[in-house]
Each structure stands twice: as C-alpha cells, then as structure tokens.
Amino acid sequence: MSKITIAIDAMSGDRGVDVVVPASLRIIEEYPNLRLILVGDRSTVLSTLAKYKAGESDQIKVHHASEVVAMDELPSQALRYKKDSSMRVALNLVKEGAADACVSAGNTGALMATARFVLKTIPGIDRPAILTTFPSRNEYGRVRVLDLGANVDSSAHVLFQFAVMGSVLTSAMDSIAAPKVALLNIGAEEIKGNEQVKETARLLSESKTINYIGFAEGDDIFKGIADVIVCDGFVGNVALKAIEGLARYIGTVIKEAFKSNIFSKLAALCSYFVMKSIKKRLDPSRYNGASLLGLRGIVIKSHGGTTVRGFETAIKHAMDEVKHNVPELIKTEVERAFSKEHVSLKQKVLRKLSDLL
Amino acid sequence: MSKITIAIDAMSGDRGVDVVVPASLRIIEEYPNLRLILVGDRSTVLSTLAKYKAGESDQIKVHHASEVVAMDELPSQALRYKKDSSMRVALNLVKEGAADACVSAGNTGALMATARFVLKTIPGIDRPAILTTFPSRNEYGRVRVLDLGANVDSSAHVLFQFAVMGSVLTSAMDSIAAPKVALLNIGAEEIKGNEQVKETARLLSESKTINYIGFAEGDDIFKGIADVIVCDGFVGNVALKAIEGLARYIGTVIKEAFKSNIFSKLAALCSYFVMKSIKKRLDPSRYNGASLLGLRGIVIKSHGGTTVRGFETAIKHAMDEVKHNVPELIKTEVERAFSKEHVSLKQKVLRKLSDLL
Numbered sequence: 001m002s003k004i005t006i007a008i009d010a011m012s013g014d015r016g017v018d019v020v021v022p023a024s025l026r027i028i029e030e031y032p033n034l035r036l037i038l039v040g041d042r043s044t045v046l047s048t049l050a051k052y053k054a055g056e057s058d059q060i061k062v063h064h065a066s067e068v069v070a071m072d073e074l075p076s077q078a079l080r081y082k083k084d085s086s087m088r089v090a091l092n093l094v095k096e097g098a099a100d101a102c103v104s105a106g107n108t109g110a111l112m113a114t115a116r117f118v119l120k121t122i123p124g125i126d127r128p129a130i131l132t133t134f135p136s137r138n139e140y141g142r143v144r145v146l147d148l149g150a151n152v153d154s155s156a157h158v159l160f161q162f163a164v165m166g167s168v169l170t171s172a173m174d175s176i177a178a179p180k181v182a183l184l185n186i187g188a189e190e191i192k193g194n195e196q197v198k199e200t201a202r203l204l205s206e207s208k209t210i211n212y213i214g215f216a217e218g219d220d221i222f223k224g225i226a227d228v229i230v231c232d233g234f235v236g237n238v239a240l241k242a243i244e245g246l247a248r249y250i251g252t253v254i255k256e257a258f259k260s261n262i263f264s265k266l267a268a269l270c271s272y273f274v275m276k277s278i279k280k281r282l283d284p285s286r287y288n289g290a291s292l293l294g295l296r297g298i299v300i301k302s303h304g305g306t307t308v309r310g311f312e313t314a315i316k317h318a319m320d321e322v323k324h325n326v327p328e329l330i331k332t333e334v335e336r337a338f339s340k341e342h343v344s345l346k347q348k349v350l351r352k353l354s355d356l357l
Numbered sequence: 358m359s360k361i362t363i364a365i366d367a368m369s370g371d372r373g374v375d376v377v378v379p380a381s382l383r384i385i386e387e388y389p390n391l392r393l394i395l396v397g398d399r400s401t402v403l404s405t406l407a408k409y410k411a412g413e414s415d416q417i418k419v420h421h422a423s424e425v426v427a428m429d430e431l432p433s434q435a436l437r438y439k440k441d442s443s444m445r446v447a448l449n450l451v452k453e454g455a456a457d458a459c460v461s462a463g464n465t466g467a468l469m470a471t472a473r474f475v476l477k478t479i480p481g482i483d484r485p486a487i488l489t490t491f492p493s494r495n496e497y498g499r500v501r502v503l504d505l506g507a508n509v510d511s512s513a514h515v516l517f518q519f520a521v522m523g524s525v526l527t528s529a530m531d532s533i534a535a536p537k538v539a540l541l542n543i544g545a546e547e548i549k550g551n552e553q554v555k556e557t558a559r560l561l562s563e564s565k566t567i568n569y570i571g572f573a574e575g576d577d578i579f580k581g582i583a584d585v586i587v588c589d590g591f592v593g594n595v596a597l598k599a600i601e602g603l604a605r606y607i608g609t610v611i612k613e614a615f616k617s618n619i620f621s622k623l624a625a626l627c628s629y630f631v632m633k634s635i636k637k638r639l640d641p642s643r644y645n646g647a648s649l650l651g652l653r654g655i656v657i658k659s660h661g662g663t664t665v666r667g668f669e670t671a672i673k674h675a676m677d678e679v680k681h682n683v684p685e686l687i688k689t690e691v692e693r694a695f696s697k698e699h700v701s702l703k704q705k706v707l708r709k710l711s712d713l714l
Contacts, residue, residue, distance in 0.1 A: 135606070149543050152551040186506050186594035187466075194509040194591055218598025222606040234551055235595050237543035238588070241575025242596040243603050249492070249579040250607060250639065257635045258628075270627035271615075278614045282607065 003033050004322050005099045006315060007090040010040035011068040013105025014305045020105070021048040023311035028059040034319065037099055039063045040086040065089040069106050071304055075113035087111060091118040094297040101298035101318040103289075105311065111301055112150050112292060119297040122327060124334035127151050128294035129162045130233070130301065131169065132240070133287045138224030140174050145184075145221065145229045148290060149237030156199035159183070159230055160207075161334070163200075165293045166228040167210050168333045172324040176227055182216035184231035184239075196232065209337045247282070285310030289317035296327055360390050361679050363458050363672060364450040367397035368425040368443040370462025371662045377462070378405040380668035385416040391676065394456055396420045397443040422446040426463050428661055432470035444468060448475040451654040458655035458675040460646075462668065468658055469507050469649060476654040479684060481691035484508050485651035486519045487590070487658065488526065489597070490644045495581030497531050502541075502578065502586045505647060506594030513556035516540070516587055517564075518691070520557075522650045523585040524567050525690045529681040533584055539573035541588035541596075553589065566694045604639070642667030646674035653684055 010020045017040065024036050035058070038045050042064040049055050049062075056062055067085040069078040082088060087106045093099040095118050104111050112128065121128055131146035146166050151158065163181050170179040183201055185193045193201070193215070204212035216229050218239060231239070258268040258275075268275070280286075284303070288310035292299040298321045302314035367377045374397065381393050392415070395402050399421040406412050406419075413419055424442040426435040439445060444463045450456040452475050461468050469485065478485055488503035503523050508515065520538050527536040540558055542550045550558070550572070561569035573586050575596060588596075615625040615632075625632070637643075641660070645667035649656040655678045659671035 137606075152543070184595060186509070186591055186598075197591075218595040218600075219602030219605070221599055222602040231595070234543055234554075235592050238541060238575040238592050239595050239599040241543075242578055243575075243599055245576030245579040246600050246603055247607070248576070249494075250604070253638050254635055257631050257638070260631075260634075264628075264631045264634075267628035267631045271621075271624035274614050274617075274621045274624045277617075277621075278611055281610050281614070 003035060004319055005035045006318050007037045007039055007093040007099035007102045009086045009090045009104035009106055010038040010045050011086040017044055017048040019308055019311050022052060023308045024060065025052050025054055027312045027315050035059050037061050037063050037093060039065050039090040063089065069110045071107050073107055073110055075109040078110035079113050079117055088114050091115055095119055100322040103300045103302060103314050103318050105302035105304050105306060108301055115292055115295055115299045119295040121294050122296055122331045122334060124338055125161055125294040127158050128292055129165060130290050131166060131293050132290040134221055136222055136224045138227065143221060143226060143229060144170050145236060147233040147236050148240050149233045151233040154196065154232040156196050156203055159196060159200040160203045163204055163210055163230045164333055164337050165330050166230060168329045169293065169326050170228050172326060172329055173320055178211035179227035180213045181210050181228045181230065182213050182226035184229050184235060185215040187217050285313055289314035298322060298327060360392060361676055362392045362456045363460060363675050364394045364396055364447040364456035366443045366447045366461035366463055367395040367402050374401055374405040376665055376668050379409060380665045381417065382409050382411055384669045384672050392416050394418050394420050394450060396422050396447040420446065426467045428464050430464055430467055432466040435467035436470050436474055445471050448472055452476055457679040460657045460659060460671050460675050462659035462661050462663060465658055472649050472652055472656045476652040478651050479653055479688045479691060481695055482518055482651040484515050485649055486522060487647050488523060488650050489647040491578055493579055493581045495584060500578060500583060500586060501527050502593060504590040504593050505597050506590045508590040511553065511589040513553050513560055516553060516557040517560045520561055520567055520587045521690055521694050522687050523587060525686045526650065526683050527585050529683060529686055530677055535568035536584035537570045538567050538585045538587065539570050539583035541586050541592060542572040544574050642670055646671030655679060655684060
C-alpha cells in the first residue's frame, strides 16, 4: 500500500498533546505506511514525545505552529487572528499537498470555518456538512448521519447535496453498491415534515443516482432501516447531543445503582466482564471521527473530549477517506448527478432563486 | 378533595382495552374521588371489565362509541369520517363539561387534530403544543419539553407562546415560583441557531413574565440546567424519537450481553436486584402522558405502546392538570403576558405579518 501522510492538529481538544501524542505513537506501530505530521508548539510536542521515549522519526515529524485555537473561541476570531494556529497550519499542509488529510479535536465551528476558507468547497457543493457514524442494527452495524451542525436552515437543494455526499462516502467506505438513503422526518403530522423536507423528498424521489428509500424518524437511526440519514444541521445537532446526553445519563444511573450498597457492589463484581463487554460495544470512542464533507480535502473532526483510543479511531477514519479519495469521488458524483439528473426548468429557477437569497 | 371525572378513550393504543381497563380499575382503587368514563364499544368494554370481575359502578361508567381511530389513520380522515370514534366522543365529553379531562393512547396526529377541532385553542394561543417530561438532574428530577411534534416551522411568536404555556404548567404542577425556561439550540454555529430561534431569544429576553435563562443544547435536557425547554415540533419530535431509539438500543445490548453465555447468565442472576432498580429508574412508564397544551380543555396523550402502569401514570397526569386547572392558568397568563409585555411597534408589525403569512 502506498504511503499516507496525515497532518495532526496536536494542540487542540480538551487534553491536547496528552491524548494526541500517545494516540499517534500507537497508530504508527500498527500502520508502517503511515506518516504523521504533528502540528503545534515544537517544544511542547517534542517534550510530550520524549515522555513516551519517542522523538521525530521516519513516521513522525513535528511541524511548528505558534498558536492554538481555544475550544470556546469564536470561529470568526480564529479565522481572523489565529493564522499560525495548529489547526490552520495543519489545514494548510493539506491545501499545499504536503498531507493527504487533517485530523483535529478542536472547536467544531472554528475548524469548519477555517477548513472552508483554506480548502474551499468542491464545485457543485454549496455548503460542507458534518457526517458522523452511529451504531445501528443494519448488516453493517452502523449508519452515517449528516448534517450534524455545520448548517442551519438548509434548503432542499443543499439537503439533496448532503444526500449525494453521504451516499458516495458510504458506498466507498462500506463497499455498498447503492446505500439506502433516508430523509429524517417526523411522523405526527398529516402532511409530513416541513417545507424543506417535503421539497427534498421530491428531489430525491426523482433522482436516478441515489437509492432513496423515504423518510426515517428519530428512532430509526438505531433500527438499521437505512445506511445514510440526511437532515438539517440544527435537527441533526440537537439529536446528536440529546443522544450523547441520554447515554451519559444512563451511564450515571447504572454506576450509581451498582455502587449503592454492599450487595450491589458484589453484583458489580460478579458482572464485571459482562459490563465490560457492554461498555465496549457502546464505547463512543469506537465511532469517533466526524467527516467535514464537501471540501477539496479530507478533514476529520475528533470529539474534543475523546480518549487516546478514540483519537486513533479518528486517524483511522482519515486513512480510510484517503484510501478511497472521498473528495474526488464526491466531485465526480456531483458532476454526474447534476448532469444526468432530470432537472426541470422550475427546479433550475428555484435553485437560482435559492442561491440568490 | 372534590370529585374528578376523566373521559378515557378505551379503544385506542396498541393494545386498547387490554391496557386501558386494568389501568382504570387499578387507579380508582387508589383514588376514591376519581370517576372514569370509559368510552368505546359498550360490549367490548363491559366484557373486558368482566374479565377482571368488575362492571359499571359509582366510579366507572361506560359510554358507547361505535368507531375506533386506527393508529395509522390520517388525521384528516379521522376528523372527517370517524365522528363516533372513542377518541372524538371522549373529547366531546370534555367539551360538554361532562368530563374534566380526556386521556387517549391513540394516534397523536388524529388526537391533536380532533382535540383542536372539538375544544378550540385558548384565546391568544395560535397553535397547541405537545409537552412531555424527561428525567433530569435538576432538583425536581425532571424537565418538561415542548413542542414534541404538533407543529413544524413554528414562528418566534408561536415559540414564545410555548414558553408561556410550559412555564405556567411547570410552575403549577411542580410548585416552582419561576421555572427556568431555556430555548433549545445548537452550539457549533458562530451566531447560534436559525432565524426563528434568534428571534424567539430576543422576545424571551425582553419578557418580564418568563424566567428565561438562555439556550440549552440537546445534552442539556438531562443535565438539569432548566425546568422547561422550548423547541419547534420538528426538532423536538426527532430528539424524542432519537432518545427512545437509543434507550431501546442500549436495552437490547445489555440484554444480549447478559444472555451471551453461562457466565453472563450467572452474572445476570447476581445482579438481578440492581438491574431491576436501574430498570425502574429508567422506566418510560414513569414519564408517560404528554399534555396537549393550549386547548380549552385538558387532553393527555399516552404512549400508544404503554403498559398498564404507564396508562395509570397518564391518568394521574390528567388528574394533576385538573387539580391545577391548567387551561385557565394559561388563559390568565397569556392575557397578562400580552398586556404587560413591552411590545414594540416593530414587534407588533412583525406579529401581524407572521399571522398574515
């Protein structure tokens, strides 16, 4: 396999170098063809490497960047004033072709804004989207959902582009010929959904390139009815956070129950291995790594509070996108979709109007 | 305490009379001042009562209705063609003053459409909302969230009314002087949220009657930062269903892990009481019963697939709303809010415009 080079934003995330460096050292052991460029304050990165009795090597290089984007920094501020941040310099390396992808555990808004500014969007894609993976009961054991918060008030035209991008990525990375694509909607309404969803459903039904299977409701995410679920970033972000919140809440309830008295503590001891296997199956670090899709380059956003193992998963995810050259696949598919799709005059006018507004 | 009469839609829900009748018989034992009118096919209801060695009594009456609204029936169809449905007749009893509230486990869309048609909305309320309760880490152990799917594309004006209704109900039912009200939003965007959310935040910040504490994200639902969380029905419904889906998924993973081999089965035996206490704490039947708020009458929607215990919870919820006369409180508060609020000329114009559109 040919060599893969990934630029790693070494300074961002809740624990910065303390997670990024050990994750990097572990993953290069596993993949000898992988090279990592750790971007950040040279002396901090080197001294952290030294803690693990490591230094620069064939597989690990350090690239200096003097600044760090704070986790709560406004995207516009980061874009304007942090031109030598580890995040921005890592993205520049992708832009210049020195790296095949970038992985960052930094502030989502700043990463998206900077990536969009540095890399630009693929022709035909109006707005990039954030895609992540959830466990699901389909045969692949997972479902990919987008957008998770890059855009709000997405038009039908933009939601349609998300469907194309999600379908292309899933097809390549999960080797599914025609991934089942569903549109997130609600069930209680007479004529289901809001205006954008209804219009998107029309566009998807007419599409010859997307295997559109219809609407999905919130609980369908885990049921495995679809391989890709498309939604507006507002809805997707609320759902993602609600899911994270419930998972944490259930975790706390279980922990408290097993710690409540001597008998429950004994029960905890007895069920140690079962609980460990449950924890492993539900471990969020197994799904860490969201794709910023629609850019002219591969950018993976790791959860800010992830573990070493979780950051490794994000790097693996980046490697997978590099192997499949996802941005190129999206570019080709967008060209194909928009030339082959039957685009009526009315749709063209509507699209122009939505672009102008 | 004075007598309370509740009209029960005895035929709706996934298991109809088989859940409704035993739940009704159990709850009248607990509350001697409660009278229930079981609305549905007389012979079916009577024969189900007979199975439990019961019949009509001081506390239980049967009111005949010849039709049932199917769980997947279109709301418009139900409204137009099912004029003698158990659901509609139960709502009529509230309208006529023969009952203080109605509880139904039927099709949400049909219940909302029929309730709105039969009972009408409270003056000053444009659109009713669905409110439900989630467990949360605040001192009351719960948070009330609305709207869960009655409305999509809600304007800022409508979201503001939801905040008023949610605040009034929570204040009365949880005895909180000034419930903390938050607006559901996302965190990733530079200038947070979509247009409606931004405008609603402005209205709530200017409000003198609502204790508005700012934005909440999806994971804040369970954190206990607020007593009431307001959102559009599309977002709320997706979040609710996603939460239900994840809870079911986690439940299945746990069950499978404990059943996987002889050792895990032994572990299950050892931790039987702990798992039982966890199940009890997370039991959705403890939170069953969503309020259809904003109507001139009390209507509680039970989950269609609820248990006997869950249906009892929904009836208790209806009793609570009757005791506090929630619709009257909302009416008073709406009058007060809209007369006392500082409504600028711009806002008045905007409101008129939004009404016209």
